[in-house]
Each structure stands twice: as C-alpha cells, then as structure tokens.
Amino acid sequence: MKKLASAALSASLIASLALPSMAGAKNAFKDVKEDFWAKDSIEFLAGEGIITGYPDGSFRPNEPVKRSQAAIMIAGALDLESSEDPGFEDVGEGDSTYEAAAAVAEAGIIEGKDDKFMPNQPLTRGQMAKVLTLAYDFSGEAEEDFADVNEDHWAYEYISALSANDIATGYEEDQTFRPNQPTTRAQFSTFMKNSIDVPSESPEPERDEEIVQLLQDTMDAQLALDTYTFDGSMDIMMKFPVPEDISEEEQEMIDESSEMTMDLSGTYQKDPLITEAVIEQEIPGFDETMVMPSIMSEDKSYEYITDAAFMGYPEEWQDKYIEYDFEEMFGEDAGSLYDVEQQQEMMQEVYDVLLDHFGTEYFELHDSHASVPADITYEHILSFELTNEDLEELTSVFEESVWPELETILANPQLASTLGLSAQEAQKLNEEADADFDEFLSNLNLENFEIYQAIDEDNYVVFDTGNIAVNYTDEEETISFGINYEFSMSDFNEDVSFEYGLPENEDEIISFDEVMEWQEEQLEGIEDFEEIEEMEEIDEVEDIEEEQE
Incomplete structure (x- = not known):
C-alpha cells in the first residue's frame, strides 16, 4: 500500500460520512481545552477535513471510533476503490459505508468476520494498529515490547511496527498498550496525525x-x-x-x-x-x-616534447621526456594512484x-x-x-x-x-x-x-x-x-x-624540478613576480593552519 502523501490530505475525505459533522470544523472544540494532550492532532485533522466534531461544538475525544468511520476515512485518504461486492451481511449496497467497506476489505486493511463487517462496533487499539500499519506500509520492530502484548498476540507485529515508527507509545505508567480497549477519538487523532508525519519513503528506483x-x-x-x-x-x-x-x-x-x-x-x-x-x-x-x-x-608520468620551439622550451629539450614522479609530488600515498x-x-x-x-x-x-x-x-x-x-x-x-x-x-x-x-x-x-x-x-x-x-x-x-x-x-x-x-x-x-x-635512459629525462627552475627563470623578468610569490606563500601558510585547526 502506498504511503499517503501530505498534499493529498488537503482534499475533503468524505468527512461528513467519516464522523458526525459540525459547521465550522476548523473552530476550536468546546471540550478540547488548550492543555488537552491531543489538542494539536485533533485540530490538524479537523483542519484537513479528515475528522469533524458534533453540531453542539463538541469533539467528544473520549468516545470510541467506529469501524465504519475508520473505513471511510482510510478509503478516502488513500483513494481506494472497489467495484466488487464485499459480501458483508450487515452492510447493504445502499449504506453509506458500503463502498468504503468494500475498498478497505479488498485492500486487506479492514476485514470482516463471519461475513459481517460490524460497522457500528468500536475499533480496538489493536485493530487500529493493524489498520494503520497496513494502510501506511509501516515496518520495523519496537526496541521493547509492551507488557501486555507478547509475541503470540495476534496484533504483536502491527503494534510493534507502530511503536518502531513512533506512531504509538502506549501507556507510560505501566508500559502497556491495552490492545483490546476501544480506540478513542483523541487516540485515533494522534495515531493518524503521527502516521501522516512519518516521511514517505522514496519509491524504489526503476531497475531493469x-x-x-x-x-x-x-x-x-x-x-x-x-x-x-x-x-x-x-x-x-x-x-x-x-x-x-x-x-x-x-x-x-x-x-x-x-x-x-x-x-x-x-x-x-x-x-x-x-x-x-x-x-x-x-x-x-x-x-x-x-x-x-x-x-x-x-609511479610516474611523462610529457614527450615534440616541438620545443613552439612550446617555448629550450631547444635542447626537443624529443625528451618531462618526468613527473608521483611519490615526490604526492608523497607515500602516490603508489595507490x-x-x-x-x-x-x-x-x-x-x-x-x-x-x-x-x-x-x-x-x-x-x-x-x-x-x-x-x-x-x-x-x-x-x-x-x-x-x-x-x-x-x-x-x-x-x-x-x-x-x-x-x-x-x-x-x-x-x-x-x-x-x-x-x-x-x-x-x-x-x-x-x-x-x-x-x-x-x-x-x-x-x-x-x-x-x-x-x-x-x-x-x-x-x-x-x-x-x-x-x-x-x-x-x-x-x-x-x-x-x-x-x-x-x-x-x-x-x-x-x-x-x-x-x-630508455636518464639522458632522455628532464626532471620536474628542472622544469620549475626554468619557469622561475622565465618569470623573474615579469613585473611584480616577487609580490605574486609572497601571496602564494601566504596562501600556503593559511592552508596549513586550516588543516591543523
């Protein structure tokens, strides 16, 4: 399942079907105080149109999220569709949950049991861990297990993945996750916001x-x-x-x-x-x-002189080799060149x-x-x-x-x-x-x-x-x-x-030092050459000082 891109959340995710609607959802909820632990997550999701409050201006953060509401939000957020009948006895074709239930079931995110989707049942914390792990492709293992979720628990893999990605931390007072408790609206807001905040992984590069x-x-x-x-x-x-x-x-x-x-x-x-x-x-x-x-x-390179006169070299350099010794120029590491x-x-x-x-x-x-x-x-x-x-x-x-x-x-x-x-x-x-x-x-x-x-x-x-x-x-x-x-x-x-x-022999070689000496002789007649040399020496000293620092 592809991870949700943040830009995609700006569209309305059929919010009116996901949770009870309220005009002016971006306004503060009267029952979500400034110091409420999930305030930032609730207001973010409300601002994106993913969740809304009730007509009386409340959010009711401690009420559970229903399976139908979760299905509609996930299907809308991930743009999931399905033309096949999900075969749930308790979700008819005319129900508002029908298309979303079919889509999330086909994607393997939220499945029913005994041909029933149970749309009005609350989504437990363990079920929510599975939903978010599958929807957002989370993986990984938590550094420490929760006290009430051992490796044999059906949701262990999903809960561990949420913890590894910092989606859910559980209850600090007793290090539990409480997977069988209903997911409250405040908890869901935090889970969903944290899932959105996880950086999307770059797609695998094309590989022929x-x-x-x-x-x-x-x-x-x-x-x-x-x-x-x-x-x-x-x-x-x-x-x-x-x-x-x-x-x-x-x-x-x-x-x-x-x-x-x-x-x-x-x-x-x-x-x-x-x-x-x-x-x-x-x-x-x-x-x-x-x-x-x-x-x-x-360990060496050579420049063969074919036209000394044109290059401005001494006539006696004609048909000789200028030698560059790597060890002399670059030190002991030159052998690795x-x-x-x-x-x-x-x-x-x-x-x-x-x-x-x-x-x-x-x-x-x-x-x-x-x-x-x-x-x-x-x-x-x-x-x-x-x-x-x-x-x-x-x-x-x-x-x-x-x-x-x-x-x-x-x-x-x-x-x-x-x-x-x-x-x-x-x-x-x-x-x-x-x-x-x-x-x-x-x-x-x-x-x-x-x-x-x-x-x-x-x-x-x-x-x-x-x-x-x-x-x-x-x-x-x-x-x-x-x-x-x-x-x-x-x-x-x-x-x-x-x-x-x-x-073939030393007589054919002009050393790099000879070349440098000859060049210096040619430059001696150039005005301000000594000033240039002084500037170069200053630069060398500064480079050495920088390396020492």
Whole structure:
C-alpha cells in the first residue's frame, strides 16, 4: 500500500460520512481545552477535513471510533476503490459505508468476520494498529515490547511496527498498550496525525535487470583487460564573460580559442602498467597542429616534447621526456594512484551506491543507433541520457542519500588515495562539498547530456560517444562548457606497441624540478613576480593552519 502523501490530505475525505459533522470544523472544540494532550492532532485533522466534531461544538475525544468511520476515512485518504461486492451481511449496497467497506476489505486493511463487517462496533487499539500499519506500509520492530502484548498476540507485529515508527507509545505508567480497549477519538487523532508525519519513503528506483547485468559485466570486463588501443576525436567549447571594451581583434582571438578540436589515440597495458595517449590539436590563430604525447606508468608520468620551439622550451629539450614522479609530488600515498585492485574496489562500491539509489531509469538498450558507425561490430548499444529536470531530481537524491555514502567511501584512506587525496584532503573535500553543493546546483543548467556505448559479445566497449553541454550562471554572468567526443576501442588483450613509450635512459629525462627552475627563470623578468610569490606563500601558510585547526 502506498504511503499517503501530505498534499493529498488537503482534499475533503468524505468527512461528513467519516464522523458526525459540525459547521465550522476548523473552530476550536468546546471540550478540547488548550492543555488537552491531543489538542494539536485533533485540530490538524479537523483542519484537513479528515475528522469533524458534533453540531453542539463538541469533539467528544473520549468516545470510541467506529469501524465504519475508520473505513471511510482510510478509503478516502488513500483513494481506494472497489467495484466488487464485499459480501458483508450487515452492510447493504445502499449504506453509506458500503463502498468504503468494500475498498478497505479488498485492500486487506479492514476485514470482516463471519461475513459481517460490524460497522457500528468500536475499533480496538489493536485493530487500529493493524489498520494503520497496513494502510501506511509501516515496518520495523519496537526496541521493547509492551507488557501486555507478547509475541503470540495476534496484533504483536502491527503494534510493534507502530511503536518502531513512533506512531504509538502506549501507556507510560505501566508500559502497556491495552490492545483490546476501544480506540478513542483523541487516540485515533494522534495515531493518524503521527502516521501522516512519518516521511514517505522514496519509491524504489526503476531497475531493469538486463541493464544491471550488462553494466556489471561490462565494468568487470573493462577492469580485467590486459591491453587495448583507442582512437577518436574530441571537440571542446568554452564561453565565458569578456570585457565590453575589447577590440574586434581581441574578440576574434577569444572566439577562436573558445573552441578546440583534437584527435586522440593511444594504447593501454595493465602489466606493467603503461598508458600512452597522443593528442593532436589544432592551435587557433597559429595555423598549426600540436602533437602532445603523454605516457603514464604505475609511479610516474611523462610529457614527450615534440616541438620545443613552439612550446617555448629550450631547444635542447626537443624529443625528451618531462618526468613527473608521483611519490615526490604526492608523497607515500602516490603508489595507490594507479593501483588497479584499489581502483576496482572503489569503482565497485561507487557503482553499487549509484545503482541502489538511481537504478537504471536513465539507461536504455537499443538494437542500433545512428550515433554508432556502420563499421562497428557490436552486440548491444547502451545509452545514458539526462535532462535538466532529471538533474534536479538526481541531485536531490544525490545530496540526501548518495553523498553521505560516498563520504564513507572517501573516508577510507586507501580508497581516497586512489583519487590522489590524502585523508585530510578527502575530509576537507567532504566539508566543502556540503557547504557549496546547494549553491552550485542552483546555478547549474544542463542543456544536453547524451552518452552512447556500443558493447560487443565479450562485454567490451568498442565505441563510446557523447554530447554534453552545461552552463553555470553566477551573479548575472554565465559560463558555458560543452564537449562532443567519439572513441573506438580495439585490440583487446592482444600484443600492443607504443609509439613513444617510456624513456630508455636518464639522458632522455628532464626532471620536474628542472622544469620549475626554468619557469622561475622565465618569470623573474615579469613585473611584480616577487609580490605574486609572497601571496602564494601566504596562501600556503593559511592552508596549513586550516588543516591543523
């Protein structure tokens, strides 16, 4: 049974049939004093039209609620209907209780006995526990049992569920529930109000098991790959505010630099770990294509210099490698940056969290799609698509449910180090994310988000393409970003070769320290450089002090 949404209660729930009517039900009842224990619940339900008082202005809080009245209120509140004859001998088709009795009986909420509904009998506290538990899908077990309700009692499960959800606490003086006593109008008001106040559980996310299995199989297959090659292209667009007083020439240069086109190819090898990526990019305004190879191993990465003159590097650096040593740059935890097993563990945990909360609603399987070239051989095409409305829903769930679980994952020092984060940095990231998340989302607009992947019979992604466009508006300024890419993958688990590979000797290596020294030399001639250095040193000290606090 679906839980009652609060908004649905604003409608009249056939209140005139549920309890004796009284004009002006929202007025104070003469027999419900300001200090009466159930006053707030009674006035809330009366204001919603769920219950009413008597014509004489009284509520009679200590009188029992009849089974017929409870049936009408529950059926109306949950919008229950039934076209079938309930078969009760004491409720005829012309009776005011007939439709409600049929509906709640068919739903299994209030049932009769010996073909009788007993509409005028009071609803006991045990029966009310069953009615509310079934109507609102309550579950759970109370921390402590009531003294007069043992596990053999027919209503034990329902009473325990009410207690677990703080719907009913029983009688404090003797720790009893008194399940056989009639439910008074005041008690019913409190039970019902408490039931309404319980937050509705989010519906279970849509989950297509075929897609779930394909996602899992594909992730497992990709992580288990020994080798593969890739080849593709990428277009990147960025637009940001510029001063109004710039020249036409400056505006033209900005327009040209705001759009970048590049080709990207490379090779991956797991053991020993080597990833080579070669970017060929057209440089706007220079009519030249830059070739930028980068190579990564388990503990180092390299930038191969193909055109020292164009990059402004010394001539003797031509055809050499700039080396970035992870341990020197990131400390002892750097060894975890490319630990495949740790990556797999973290990815699996993140995957499980996302799937549990988001399901497969935004995924779709296709037999074919125009975005996948005709020469690609595949078994499945899987798409992932989001709209801006989807983003709002996703981010709400992400902030409330997903991020707390991801915080736990990031709190694991080993897994955090996989992202290149120290424990302190991960904690700081969590704190800053909590503080900035709402503001960031309120300014973000998703114009397009489409990803298509072609997957072969071995669960390898053989083609991947996407189109993503977002803009961010802050203080009346808008920054736009877009990316359009497509890549094909092949040579899975085959022998592969590298175009540039790792350096063969120390003579081919330029250390990161050498690069920094050279950059400082170039900056010495820049006016106010010393002032910039001082500001950076102050920032570093402040960061250290913040971490110590």
